[in-house]
Structures are given as structure tokens and as C-alpha cells.
Amino acid sequence: MSSWNFFFCFQALLDLQDKTEEIPCVVGGEDVWTEDVRYQVSALLNKAINASLGVRKEWDLKPVQDRAQIFFKAADLLSGPRRSEILAKTMIGQGKTVIQAEIDAAAELIDFFRFNAKYALELQHQQPISTSVSTNTMSYRGLEGFIAAVSPFNFTAIGGNLAGAPALMGNVVLWKPSDTAVLSSYAVYQVLREAGLPPNVIQFVPADGPVFGDTVTSSPHLCGINFTGSVPTFRRLWKQVAQNLDVYRTFPRLAGECGGKNFHFVHGSADAESAVNGVIRSAFEYSGQKCSACSRLYVPDSLWPQIKGRLLEEHGKITAGNPAEDFSSFLSAVIDEKSFRRIKSWIDHVMMSPDLSILAGGKCDDSVGYFVEPTIIETKNPKEKIMTEVKVLKGKNVIKEATDILRNAAGNFYVNDKSTGAVVAQQPFGGSRASGTNDKPGGPHYILRWTSPQVIKETHVPLNEWKYPYML
Numbered sequence: 001m002s003s004w005n006f007f008f009c010f011q012a013l014l015d016l017q018d019k020t021e022e023i024p025c026v027v028g029g030e031d032v033w034t035e036d037v038r039y040q041v042s043a044l045l046n047k048a049i050n051a052s053l054g055v056r057k058e059w060d061l062k063p064v065q066d067r068a069q070i071f072f073k074a075a076d077l078l079s080g081p082r083r084s085e086i087l088a089k090t091m092i093g094q095g096k097t098v099i100q101a102e103i104d105a106a107a108e109l110i111d112f113f114r115f116n117a118k119y120a121l122e123l124q125h126q127q128p129i130s131t132s133v134s135t136n137t138m139s140y141r142g143l144e145g146f147i148a149a150v151s152p153f154n155f156t157a158i159g160g161n162l163a164g165a166p167a168l169m170g171n172v173v174l175w176k177p178s179d180t181a182v183l184s185s186y187a188v189y190q191v192l193r194e195a196g197l198p199p200n201v202i203q204f205v206p207a208d209g210p211v212f213g214d215t216v217t218s219s220p221h222l223c224g225i226n227f228t229g230s231v232p233t234f235r236r237l238w239k240q241v242a243q244n245l246d247v248y249r250t251f252p253r254l255a256g257e258c259g260g261k262n263f264h265f266v267h268g269s270a271d272a273e274s275a276v277n278g279v280i281r282s283a284f285e286y287s288g289q290k291c292s293a294c295s296r297l298y299v300p301d302s303l304w305p306q307i308k309g310r311l312l313e314e315h316g317k318i319t320a321g322n323p324a325e326d327f328s329s330f331l332s333a334v335i336d337e338k339s340f341r342r343i344k345s346w347i348d349h350v351m352m353s354p355d356l357s358i359l360a361g362g363k364c365d366d367s368v369g370y371f372v373e374p375t376i377i378e379t380k381n382p383k384e385k386i387m388t389e390v391k392v393l394k395g396k397n398v399i400k401e402a403t404d405i406l407r408n409a410a411g412n413f414y415v416n417d418k419s420t421g422a423v424v425a426q427q428p429f430g431g432s433r434a435s436g437t438n439d440k441p442g443g444p445h446y447i448l449r450w451t452s453p454q455v456i457k458e459t460h461v462p463l464n465e466w467k468y469p470y471m472l
Contacts, residue, residue, distance in 0.1 A: 009083075009084045009087045009088055009091075009098060011084070012084040012085055012087065012088035013088045013091060013092065013324050015088070016088050016089065016092050016324075017092075017324070021183060023182050023183065023186045023206065024204075025044060025048075025203075025204060025205050025206060025207075026189065026199075026203060026204040026205075027044060027047055027048045027051055027203050027205065028047070028048070028051035028199070028200060028203075029051075029198075029199025029200055030199075032044065041211070042211055042214065042215040044205070045174070045205060045207060045211070045212060045215040045216070046215065046219070048174055048203035048205050049146055049174065049203075049215075049216075049219055049221060051200050051203060052146045052172035052173070052174060052200055052201070052203050053145075053146060053172065053221055054200060055172060055198060055200040055201060056142070056145075056146070056171075056172045059142070059167075059170060059171075059172060059198065059201050060141060060142040060170035060171075061170075062170070064120050064121065064123075064124060064140070064169075064170070065121065067117075067120070067167075067168055067169075067170065068117035068118075068120050068121050068168065069117075069196070070192070070195050070196045070197050071113040071114070071116065071117040071164065071168055071192075071195070072113070072114060072117050073195040073196060074113050074164075074191050074192050074194075074195035074197075075109075075110045075113040075114045075117075077191050077194060077195060078105075078106060078109055078110050078113070078191060079106070079110050082187070082191050082194075083106055085187060086105045086106065086109075086156065086184060086187050086188065086191070087101045087102060087105055087106060088101075088324075089105075089183045089184040089187050090104060090105040090156045090184045091323055091324050092183065092324055093180070093181060093182070093183035093184050094153055094154070094156070094180065094181055094184065094335065095287075095323065095332040095333055095334075095335065096286060096323060096332070097286075097323040097327075097329055097330070097331070097332065098323065098327055100285065100286050100323075101156075104155050104156050104157050105156035105157060105184060108155070108157035108423075108424060109156060109157035109160045109161070109188070111423070111424035111425065111442070112157055112160060112161040112164065112165070112424055112441070112442065113160070113164060115424050115425045115442065116161070116164070116165050116168055116446075116447055117168060119444040119446075119447050120168055120169060120447055122444070123140055123444075123447065123448070123451075124140065126138065128455065132460070133459065133460060133461055134457050134458060134459045134460060135457075135458045135460070136455065136456070136457050136458075137455070137456045137458075138453050138454070138455055138456075139453065139454040139455075139456060140169070140170075140448075140451040140453055141170060141451060141452045141453070141454055142166075142169055142170030142171040142172075142450070142451065142452065143166075143171055143223040143224055143250065143253065143450065143451070143452050144223055144249060144250055144452065145221040145222055145223030145224075145248075145249060145250060145252075146171070146172050146173065146174055146216075146219075146221055146222065146223060147166040147171045147172070147173045147174070147223065147224040147225070147226055147450065148173075148174050148176070148212070148216040148222065148224070148225045148226070149162040149163040149166065149173050149174065149175045149176065149225075149226045149227075150162070150176050150209075150212070150213075150225065150226070150227045150228070150229060150233075150237075151163070151175065151176070151177050151178055151181070151185065151228060152178050152181070152228045152229050153178040153179075153180040153181040153289075153335050154181075154286065154289045154290060154291070154335075155228075155290075156181065156184040156185070156188065158228050158257075158441075159175070159177055159178075159181060159184075159185045159188060160185075160188040160192075161441055162175070162226045162227070162228060163175040163189075163202050163226075164192065164202075165226070165441070165446065165447055165450060166224065166226060166450040167192075167197070167201050167202055168447065168450075169447055169450040169451050170451075171223075171224070171450055172200070172201055172202070172203075173201065173202045173203070173226075174202075174203045174205055174212075174216060175189070175202050175203065175204055175205065176205055176206065176207050176209075176212045177204070177206055178229075179206070180335050180336055182206050185204075186204065189202065189204045209233065213233075213236065213237050213240060214240070217237060217240035217241055217244055218240075218244060218247070219247075220247050220248055220249055221248075221249065222241070222248060222252050223248075223249075223250050223252055223253065224252050224253035224254070224255070224449075224450065225237055225241070225252060225253070225254050225255070225256075226255050226450075227254075227255065227256040227257070228256070228257040228258075228291070229256075229258065230258060230259070231258045231259075231434055231435075234256040234258050234436075237254075237256075238254060238256075241254060253449055253450070254437065255437050255439045255449055256436050256437050257291060257429075257430060257431060257435070257436040257437075257439075257441075258291070258431065258434065258435050258436045259291035259292075259431065259435060259436075260291060260292065260410070260411075260431045260435035260436075261295055261296065261435075262282075262292050262293060262294050262295055262296070262410070262419040263294065263295070263296035263297065263298060263419070264278065264279055264282065264294050264296070264297050264298070264418065264419060265298045265397075265402060265406075266297070266298065266299045266300065266303060266307065267300070267397060267399070267402075268300045268302055268303060270303065270416075272303060272306050272307055272310060273310065274416075275307065276307060276310040276311055276314055277314070278294075278417065278418035279294055279297055279311065279418070280311075280314050280315070280318070281418055281420065282294035282418035282419050282420045282421075283295070283297075283374070284318060284330070284331055284374040285330070285331065285420065286331060286332075287331045287332065287333070287334050287372065287374075288374075289334065289335060289339075290420055291431065291435075292412070292419050292420045292421075292422065292429070293419070293420060294418065294419045294420070308359070311359075311360070311376060312359060312360055312376070315360045315361065315374060315376060316360075318330050318331065318374050319331075320332065320333075320371060320373075320374075322369070331374070332369070332371075333369035333370045333371045333372075334370045334371075334372055335370075336370065337366070337370060339370065340364065340366055340370035340372065343364070343372050344364045344372070346386060347362050347364065347372075347375065349385075349386065350362070350377055350386060353384065353386075355379055355380045355381040355384050356377055356378070356379050356380075356384060356386060357377065357378050358375060358376070358377055359376040359377065359378050360374070360375065360376045361373035361374045361375035361376060362375045399415055403415075408432065408433070409432075409433075410431070410432065411429070411430040411431040411432040411435060411436070411438045411440075412427060412429055412430070412431075414427075422442065423442075424441075424442035425442060425443070426442075427442070428440035428441065428442040428443025428445075428446065429441055429442055
């Protein structure tokens with residue numbers, strides 16, 4: 001981040017300090033305020049569904065070139081006049097450091113909008129073969145109905161992509177942002193509207209999770225769910241869709257990213273310094289609140305003493321604080337009390353387990369914010385259920401062997417690098433197995449999930465006989 005951008009981000013932070021911003025639901029292009037200041041009832045969600053369906057046909061028929069220009073303009077706004085605002089709101093609302101906010105709310109979101117628009121334009125050129133007898137064309141329509149986009153707290157960019165990518169492809173969307181990322185999500189929605197997105201294409205509906213899920217999955221017009229969040233929630237939505245299959249006009253598309261049990265596998269020939277730095281960043285940046293954060297470390301016994309020593313040494317240098325006030329902080333508090341209690345319960349489990357020992361960290365303090373010390377745990381049992389484990393391995397492996405053995409273990413597999421830090425268009429991201437449906441946001445194939453292609457054949461010669469030659 002340049003010093004100029006840093007100055008404006010700092011000023012934006014000062015403007016937000018000690019303020020509470022009221023954020024509406026936006027249904028039918030109008031701000032909606034209800035007596036319940038946090039959650040909305042299903043009646044309002046049904047109104048949002050009807051409002052979105054009212055513009056679906058017109059939006060789907062709009063040339064893709066025109067839709068793409070909206071997202072190009074939104075990216076320009078985020079890279080220019082709205083950059084400081086979106087960074088500050090991500091820092092204040094989600095507890096991100098300035099660099100984490102810059103990587104997420106600026107760089108990644110801008111890339112999502114620009115590359116998705118680029119891919120959408122390029123997709124139009126992917127056409128079937130035509131002959132002298134017939135001309136064949138492929139039309140990339142939006143899905144029939146509405147998309148439910150459910151976004152998480154940990155990445156502002158993910159929220160913009162979950163709602164934005166389907167809309168780009170001609171779909172209408174109900175966007176339910178995370179309760180703990182409403183501030184930045186609403187700012188993204190406002191940027192899209194400022195860029196020219198029509199008022200009813202995306203309905204911005206903060207809502208109680210179960211109420212939202214129950215309402216959208218019971219609508220006959222549901223045509224897709226674009227989700228990032230927990231495995232239990234995605235499974236619940238999937239089961240509800242399955243139970244209501246007879247209700248729907250189409251088979252809904254389900255795309256889900258649920259996070260994973262990511263690991264670093266250190267080979268005996270590894271650069272120990274690089275491995276340690278990669279672990280510190282991957283495991284503890286943003287307090288490990290990333291779906292790709294490293295939660296397991298496998299080290300050969302020949303390297304473990306050196307790795308362990310350097311890990312503990314660097315761990316002692318990690319600083320925590322309020323990133324909006326102290327720019328030297330490496331990490332901040334976890335997102336809310338629920339997360340704090342869950343993490344603390346795991347640390348309590350470690351203290352009671354004979355197979356586990358805390359090498360560093362482990363303290364929890366919720367007196368001012370929900371702070372959890374970066375924690376390194378060593379296990380004697382590789383099957384222990386702890387979320388973060390360190391296992392000392394005997395023997396050596398090679399990249400080819402490891403890649404073959406772990407072929408189905410991860411949607412993204414990095415060599416000589418940490419598990420976090422996927423870049424749009426460079427490492428399209430997605431988890432396999434129970435980590436998600438692996439649709440690879442950030443890549444050219446992702447936007448196809450939100451289209452219903454139609455092939456049109458135009459024949460140029462008449463059919464003069466129904467009989468075949470062998471019948472004569």
C-alpha cells in the first residue's frame with residue numbers, strides 16, 4: 001500500500017471510530033427498516049424474492065457486454081474513490097490489519113470483478129462447430145429463478161463474489177451477508193449500485209441464518225445457492241434442497257466452500273527458515289480465521305528440533321492488538337464471542353488430554369475484545385481430534401510421491417509455499433471432499449456454474465424426403 005493510500009485509509013478509520021452505522025435491508029431497490037434491528041422475518045424475504053423475479057427476464061436479456069461494464073466500473077471505484085472506505089470498514093467491522101484488508105477488500109475483490117467480467121466476455125466466443133448445412137450457436141443464459149448467496153465474515157471479497165458472479169451472468173440474487181461483516185458487505189453493495197447495477201438484481205437482506213435458509217429452500221423459484229461458511233450449515237441447506245426437490249421448477253445449483261483441515265508437509269530438504277515463516281503467516285494471520293489457514297504441520301524428525309526452536313522463537317515476536325489503532329499489530333481478536341468460546345473449549349481439551357501439550361500460547365482473554373493467543377500444540381496421536389496439531393514424522397518423502405498420495409486430499413496443493421494466499425486468476429481456489437464443491441472461484445470455469453447454456457441450431461437446407469436411401 002502506497003503512503004498516499006495509507007493516509008486516506010487512516011483518515012477513513014478516524015471517521016468511523018466510535019460510530020455505529022445503521023444498515024438497512026434493500027428490497028425492491030428501497031431501504032427497508034423493521035422493528036427487529038438485527039434479523040428479518042420470512043415475509044420480507046419472500047417480498048425480496050418476488051422483487052428479484054420481477055426483473056429477472058430483463059436483466060438476463062441485457063447484453064453481457066453491458067453487464068460486464070458494470071463490474072469493470074465497480075472495480076474502478078474500489079481501486080480509486082471507494083478504496084479507503086472499503087478498507088476501513090473491513091478493518092473496523094471484521095478486525096483485519098491494514099495489509100489483510102488491502103489484500104482482501106481491495107486487491108482480491110477488484111480482481112474478482114475484473115477477471116469475472118473478462119471471463120464472461122471471453123465465454124461468448126466459445127461456440128460449437130458450424131457447417132455449410134447448419135449454423136450452431138451457444139447462448140449462455142442465466143438460471144431460471146433466483147440465486148441465494150450466503151457469505152462469510154472473513155473475506156469482504158468473497159461476499160462481493162458470491163453475489164456478484166451470478167449477477168454478472170444474468171441471474172438475480174438474494175444476498176445474506178454474515179452478521180459480523182454487514183458493514184463492509186453493504187459498502188460493496190453500494191459500490192455495485194453506484195456502478196450501475198439495477199436496483200432489483202441483488203436484494204441485500206441481512207437475516208437470521210435458519211430463517212433465510214428455510215425461506216429460500218422452500219421457494220419453488222430457487223435455482224441455486226452460492227455459499228461460503230461451515231460444513232454443518234451447508235449440509236443443512238443441501239438436505240433442505242433435497243427434501244424440496246419436487247417443489248422446484250429446476251434442479252438448483254449448489255456451490256459451497258466450507259474451509260478445510262489444511263496442512264503443511266515439510267520435506268527433509270526444505271528451507272527451514274522459509275517453512276517456519278510460512279507456518280507463522282498461514283496459521284496465525286487474521287487469527288487463523290481463513291478457510292485455507294494451516295492447522296496441521298507434518299515435520300520429519302530430522303528437522304523437528306530446528307523447526308521447533310525457530311517456531312517458538314518467532315512465536316514470541318507476534319503482536320496482537322486493535323489493528324485500527326495500532327498498525328504494528330500482526331493479528332487482532334477473533335470475530336465474536338461464539339468463536340472465542342469454541343476455540344477456548346479446544347484449548348481446555350488440550351489441557352486435559354494426555355496426548356497433547358501446548359508448546360506456546362494458549363491464553364484466552366475476553367476482557368477487552370475476544371483475544372486468543374496464537375497457540376502451537378504438539379500431539380503424540382495423529383488421530384487426535386484437536387483442530388491444530390503438530391506431528392513429528394519419521395523418514396522422508398519426495399514431491400511426486402506426496403502429490404500422488406495426496407491427490408484427492410486437497411482442492412489446492414502448493415509446493416514450497418504456505419497454504420494461504422490464493423490469487424484470483426493465478427490459483428483458482430476451492431476445497432474438495434467435505435471442504436466444498438470445488439468450483440474454483442477466481443478461474444474461468446466458475447462463472448459457468450451460474451449459466452444455463454442453450455444450443456440453437458439453424459438448418460440451411462430443406463429436408464425433402466423422410467425415407468433413408470437404404471429403404472429405396
